[in-house]
Amino acid sequence: MRKMRKLVIYPVLIFISILFVFPILWMAMTALKTPIQATNFLSLPTQPQWHNFADVWKTSGFGNAFLNTFEIGLGTVLISLLVGIPMAYSVVRYPVRVTNFAGNSMLFMRIIPETVFLLPLYVIFRKTGLFDTKIGMILAFQIITLPYTIWLLRSFIMGVPDEIENAARIDGCAEIEILWRITLPLILPGVLTSSIMAFISVWTSLLFPLTLAYSKAETVSVAISAFKGYGTFNWPVMAAAAVCITIPQILMFSLINKYLVAGYTMGAVKE
Amino acid sequence: MANKAFIGLGNYIHMLTDDYFWNALKNTLYFTFVSLTAEFIIGLGIALLLNGITRGSLIFRTIMMFPLMISDIVAAIMWKMMLDPSSGVVNQFLMAIHLGAPNWLGNSHLVIPAISMVDIWWQTGNIVIILLAGLQSLPREPIEMAEVDGANKIQLFRFLLWPQLIPFVKTAIVFRLIDLMRVFALSWAITAGGPVRASEVSQLYIYTQGMGKYLNIGYSISLAITFAIIVFILVAIFNKLLPEEI
Numbered sequence: 001m002r003k004m005r006k007l008v009i010y011p012v013l014i015f016i017s018i019l020f021v022f023p024i025l026w027m028a029m030t031a032l033k034t035p036i037q038a039t040n041f042l043s044l045p046t047q048p049q050w051h052n053f054a055d056v057w058k059t060s061g062f063g064n065a066f067l068n069t070f071e072i073g074l075g076t077v078l079i080s081l082l083v084g085i086p087m088a089y090s091v092v093r094y095p096v097r098v099t100n101f102a103g104n105s106m107l108f109m110r111i112i113p114e115t116v117f118l119l120p121l122y123v124i125f126r127k128t129g130l131f132d133t134k135i136g137m138i139l140a141f142q143i144i145t146l147p148y149t150i151w152l153l154r155s156f157i158m159g160v161p162d163e164i165e166n167a168a169r170i171d172g173c174a175e176i177e178i179l180w181r182i183t184l185p186l187i188l189p190g191v192l193t194s195s196i197m198a199f200i201s202v203w204t205s206l207l208f209p210l211t212l213a214y215s216k217a218e219t220v221s222v223a224i225s226a227f228k229g230y231g232t233f234n235w236p237v238m239a240a241a242a243v244c245i246t247i248p249q250i251l252m253f254s255l256i257n258k259y260l261v262a263g264y265t266m267g268a269v270k271e
Numbered sequence: 272m273a274n275k276a277f278i279g280l281g282n283y284i285h286m287l288t289d290d291y292f293w294n295a296l297k298n299t300l301y302f303t304f305v306s307l308t309a310e311f312i313i314g315l316g317i318a319l320l321l322n323g324i325t326r327g328s329l330i331f332r333t334i335m336m337f338p339l340m341i342s343d344i345v346a347a348i349m350w351k352m353m354l355d356p357s358s359g360v361v362n363q364f365l366m367a368i369h370l371g372a373p374n375w376l377g378n379s380h381l382v383i384p385a386i387s388m389v390d391i392w393w394q395t396g397n398i399v400i401i402l403l404a405g406l407q408s409l410p411r412e413p414i415e416m417a418e419v420d421g422a423n424k425i426q427l428f429r430f431l432l433w434p435q436l437i438p439f440v441k442t443a444i445v446f447r448l449i450d451l452m453r454v455f456a457l458s459w460a461i462t463a464g465g466p467v468r469a470s471e472v473s474q475l476y477i478y479t480q481g482m483g484k485y486l487n488i489g490y491s492i493s494l495a496i497t498f499a500i501i502v503f504i505l506v507a508i509f510n511k512l513l514p515e516e517i
Binding site: 122 | 343363364446460
């Protein structure tokens with residue numbers, strides 16, 4: 001009976017796995033083909049066309065967009081942590097009405113479609129000169145990353161028993177030092193998870209850079225979609241560009257493999 | 272931005288008769304419904320299968336999560352190539368097994384299911400990891416006791432696993448619902464809303480009104496706010512409908 005079940009389960013899982021992985025393999029293979037080979041999926045890249053990757057970097061500021069995205073991503077994470085850690089701490093440890101409201105409004109922020117913020121921001125950015133600047137982008141991204149960071153850290157801070165903090169408090173430790181020396185080291189996995197998730201949301205965001213940037217603060221998502229109009233639809237180069245912007249993302253995800261579920265659900269589900 | 276006259280509720284009244292807005296909303300709801308249903312059923316199935324095995328469980332789980340590590344715009348660009356009517360791999364495969372070659376992105380009846388298919392590939396893993404985390408957090412003893420007492424698989428699922436899984440189901444569905452309603456990249460990059468607005472989703476319409484083409488900032492903001500309220504109401508309904516922990 002048990003054996004029979006396994007005989008069914010494994011083939012089904014293998015079949016589903018193939019469906020899940022195939023498009024990614026196809027993309028990686030296409031990146032190494034010639035444009036003619038690319039239109040036939042059975043063809044194998046017998047002579048890998050590595051120059052496709054070089055072509056990506058030569059095309060319309062792709063390298064520039066890559067650097068931009070890194071800078072904007074790092075800036076965004078830094079500000080989110082600087083503001084988010086103390087806020088998450090106070091939301092958990094001092095649940096007065098104001099912090100409760102702040103905490104709950106965080107979840108609302110996630111529900112609101114991006115266009116609600118982006119259109120007014122566009123008008124404001126145009127007037128204040130923040131349009132198409134990295135600083136402007138970093139500030140704008142706080143709309144998504146800050147609530148996310150606070151909400152995720154909140155669930156990690158709730159996992160720290162107050163007894164530890166109270167012990168330090170009795171010994172006369174200042175509140176900011178409790179946060180810095182006691183709570184923070186205990187929630188480092190949460191800090192790492194929220195940083196990486198915030199960075200990835202900058203990396204993958206499309207509507208923000210599309211609305212608030214033009215060329216100087218262009219990010220990878222916009223750069224790759226600009227390939228759409230690129231000449232005669234050069235599939236291999238597009239696939240190569242897709243590979244280039246996916247690899248950093250996979251590397252970052254693998255760093256937080258263990259906390260990915262918590263990361264995806266803003267801490268609602270922890271393994 | 273040139274015309275700054277205050278027009279009261281004018282934008283909202285205009286919206287009521289704006290067929291394109293309602294068309295986009297209809298498309299968004301249709302896309303959300305198809306994707307959410309399929310993702311949930313497939314995701315639950317995979318989670319149950321993965322929960323039933325021990326050897327190789329980690330490898331399979333990692334594979335299921337793979338598409339999640341790709342951004343929506345990359346998924347869109349990939350699938351746009353794969354769904355190409357003549358040189359795309361999907362149709363080449365279907366032709367090889369003699370199932371015809373539908374024009375996925377050119378046919379107004381097929382385009383939303385096609386985009387849903389992309390989302391199902393892209394995000395089902397999300398539901399798998401949440402439900403699997405749920406299943407693995409359940410205590411083993413009651414399940415073993417029920418098995419000893421001769422409960423069959425269906426009874427086991429219906430009366431033991433499902434009630435305990437409800438909070439996780441709720442999390443998975445609400446999170447997916449929020450993200451599905453906000454779809455933009457898939458529609459924008461795969462079809463740009465076409466053919467003839469058959470796959471134009473709300474955020475895409477709002478974006479085109481405000482930024483993409485027309486610069487009707489005022490009008491597009493009122494569309495965005497209305498859309499946000501609709502999303503809120505939907506999320507609230509789902510939150511109420513799905514029972515709390517038992």
